[in-house]
Amino acid sequence: xxxxxxxxxxxxxxxxxxxxxxxxxxxxxxxxxxxxxxxxxxxxxxxxxxxxxxxxxxxxxxxxxxxxxxxxxxxxxxxxxxxxxxxxxxxxxxxxxxxxxxxxxxxxxxxxxxxxxxxxxxxxxxxxxxxxxxxxxxxxxxxxxxxxxxxxxxxxxxxxxxxxxxxxxxxxxxxxxxxxxxxxxxxxxxxxxxxxxxxxxxxxxxxxxxxxxxxxxxxxxxxxxxxxxxxxxxxxxxxxxxxxxxxxxxxxxxxxxxxxxxxxxxxxxxxxxxxxxxxxxxxxxxxxxxxxxxxxxxxxxxxxxxxxxxxxxxxxxxxxxxxxxxxxxxxxxxxxxxxxxxxxxxxxxxxxxxxxxxxxxxxxxxxxxxxxxxxxxxxxxxxxxxxxxxxxxxxxxxxxxxxxxxxxxxxxxxxxxxxxxxxxxx
Numbered sequence: 001x002x003x004x005x006x007x008x009x010x011x012x013x014x015x016x017x018x019x020x021x022x023x024x025x026x027x028x029x030x031x032x033x034x035x036x037x038x039x040x041x042x043x044x045x046x047x048x049x050x051x052x053x054x055x056x057x058x059x060x061x062x063x064x065x066x067x068x069x070x071x072x073x074x075x076x077x078x079x080x081x082x083x084x085x086x087x088x089x090x091x092x093x094x095x096x097x098x099x100x101x102x103x104x105x106x107x108x109x110x111x112x113x114x115x116x117x118x119x120x121x122x123x124x125x126x127x128x129x130x131x132x133x134x135x136x137x138x139x140x141x142x143x144x145x146x147x148x149x150x151x152x153x154x155x156x157x158x159x160x161x162x163x164x165x166x167x168x169x170x171x172x173x174x175x176x177x178x179x180x181x182x183x184x185x186x187x188x189x190x191x192x193x194x195x196x197x198x199x200x201x202x203x204x205x206x207x208x209x210x211x212x213x214x215x216x217x218x219x220x221x222x223x224x225x226x227x228x229x230x231x232x233x234x235x236x237x238x239x240x241x242x243x244x245x246x247x248x249x250x251x252x253x254x255x256x257x258x259x260x261x262x263x264x265x266x267x268x269x270x271x272x273x274x275x276x277x278x279x280x281x282x283x284x285x286x287x288x289x290x291x292x293x294x295x296x297x298x299x300x301x302x303x304x305x306x307x308x309x310x311x312x313x314x315x316x317x318x319x320x321x322x323x324x325x326x327x328x329x330x331x332x333x334x335x336x337x338x339x340x341x342x343x344x345x346x347x348x349x350x351x352x353x354x355x356x357x358x359x360x361x362x363x364x365x366x367x368x369x370x371x372x373x374x375x376x377x378x379x380x381x382x383x384x385x386x387x388x389x390x391x392x393x394x395x396x397x398x399x400x401x402x403x404x405x406x407x408x409x410x411x412x413x414x415x416x417x418x419x420x421x422x423x424x425x426x
Contacts, residue, residue, distance in 0.1 A: 001166070001293040002094050002301040003310055005107040005281060006087065042082035045089050046072065060092060061126035067118055083112060088119050094303060095123050100162035103132070103293040107281070113155040124159040132165070133158040137285065138262040156289075170292045171254035172263050183249040195236055195244035198226070213241045257292070264288070275333065277307035286313040294319055308334030312341065315351070328360055328381065332388040339393070361385060 036042075049068050054060060068088060075081045094104060104124070108116055113134075121131060135156035174183075183192040200207025200220035207218040212226055219226065226243070229235050235243040264284045267274050273283055286309050290300055296318040302310035305323035311334050314321035323334060335355075342348040361367040371382040 001103045001105070001290070001298070002098060002303065003105040003107065003286065003289055004090075004094070004302060004304045005279065005306065006090075006304045007083075008109045008111050036079040036083040036086070038077045038079070038082050042077070042085050045085040046077075046081075049085065049088060061122060063122040063126040064088065064092070064119070067122045071115070071118075080112065080115070084115055084119060087116060088123075090303060091119055091123050094301070095127065095129070095161065097301070098161045101164060101166050102161045103165045103167075104159045104161070105289055105293070106157045106159075107154060108157070109151070109154050113157065117157055120157055120159050124161065127161075128163070129159055129161045130163075131157075131159055133259045136260045137264065138260070139266050166293055166295060166298070168292055168295070170257040170288055172257055172261070173254050174249075174252070178255075179249065192249040194247050194249075196247060198235075198243050198245050213237065213243065215241045217242070257288075261285075261288075273309075275307050275337070277333075280307050281309050283309055283313050286310050287317065290314055290317055290319060305334065306330055308337050312337055316341075328385045328388065331357065331360065332393040336393040360389075 046068065048054065049060065050065055055062060055065050068085065071081060071084060075084075091104075091106075098104060104120075106116060106120065117131075117134070123129075125131065133156075135158060137154045137156060138152055139154050140152050179192070182194050185194065186192055198219055198221065200218045203220060207220050208222050209218050210216065210223050212219065212223070221229070226235075229245065230243070234246050236246050237243055264282060267280055267282050271282075274280070290310075290313055294300055297320060299320045299322065300310060300314040301322045301324075303324045305311055305325050307330065308323060311321050311323045315338060323331075325331060335352075338351060339348050342351055361370050367382070367385075370385060371379050373379075373381065376382070
């Protein structure tokens with residue numbers, strides 16, 4: 001399965017990784033700008049999608065090409081079209097690598113969800129897949145926006161690649177109002193319960209006629225099942241001797257999962273899992289998604305992995321995983337997140353041995369290539385890689401300070417352990 005939580009085209013700027021509000025010298029990682037504009041990259045993407053020769057090779061569906069051509073006429077070459085071109089290129093690749101039983105979750109918000117659904121329809125439904133659900137996640141409590149209704153939800157679009165996707169039924173907790181109305185009674189041990197009818201009158205499937213506890217009726221359970229329920233204490237008898245089935249609240253799985261999720265709150269400021277990443281999603285959200293659409297040892301892909309919530313949950317649930325991000329700082333943060341989680345239990349060395357890093361320097365030649373990147377004239381990415389690698393991902397990057405200043409800010413305990421191994425970066 002694949003889950004992505006890409007930028008939303010919400011026209012806001014975020015500071016990745018560390019976001020210490022109110023601190024004058026806050027450690028700011030590289031800002032990614034969640035704003036879009038038409039430029040060379042967008043034009044190249046548009047040309048790639050609308051190339052008629054590429055359509056003939058089968059790399060794109062006719063529906064995808066026609067859709068983007070139509071959107072170009074409607075939206076013109078501007079920020080929204082640039083965003084949709086960016087997303088189309090990546091959705092096409094994600095569809096390509098999914099297994100036939102794979103599912104794809106795209107996390108967005110109402111800003112462009114309707115356009116993204118059109119793209120997904122063109123890519124997935126045009127190649128034998130299908131739209132499964134539009135999930136509404138209530139990510140915050142109601143609030144007042146001065147210029148309109150309060151924005152309190154995100155949208156998660158769910159698609160499958162084939163006709164038989166993996167699906168494991170999940171459940172949501174009962175609403176308190178439902179508990180109060182249906183499970184208001186308690187037994188002598190203080191357990192909330194409700195009773196249900198054991199007769200089969202009115203059931204389309206019929207029932208079983210026999211005598212039970214001196215009462216002869218049409219029962220919904222065969223006599224063998226009735227004996228099991230009686231022996232396990234699951235029957236409560238009325239004054240007339242008619243049994244009722246006891247259903248205890250603490251034994252119920254909850255309500256079968258629907259497409260409105262209002263039971264998973266956002267990460268609060270004091271949550272243990274909070275990393276200061278501005279768009280960080282709660283682990284409970286990813287746990288539900290991963291459990292629903294994958295099994296143990298399956299591969300989970302997050303192509304915008306950010307601070308690594310998908311990776312962390314996939315690791316905990318026994319899945320294999322692939323995480324992709326554009327900055328080394330994200331990779332560093334994810335490694336530190338896993339290390340902090342599994343060091344005390346002694347599992348980290350084995351986990352680290354199974355992690356393969358691609359796209360980061362492995363030798364002098366690749367380090368030099370990173371330092372001389374044409375689009376990074378100030379060598380910031382090289383500096384960040386150097387500091388984070390040398391500090392075993394313990395350093396905090398401050399954009400305003402130079403490399404050696406950042407190195408000198410490392411904890412004393414770190415320097416004590418590595419005092420004989422300080423390299424010189426030229």
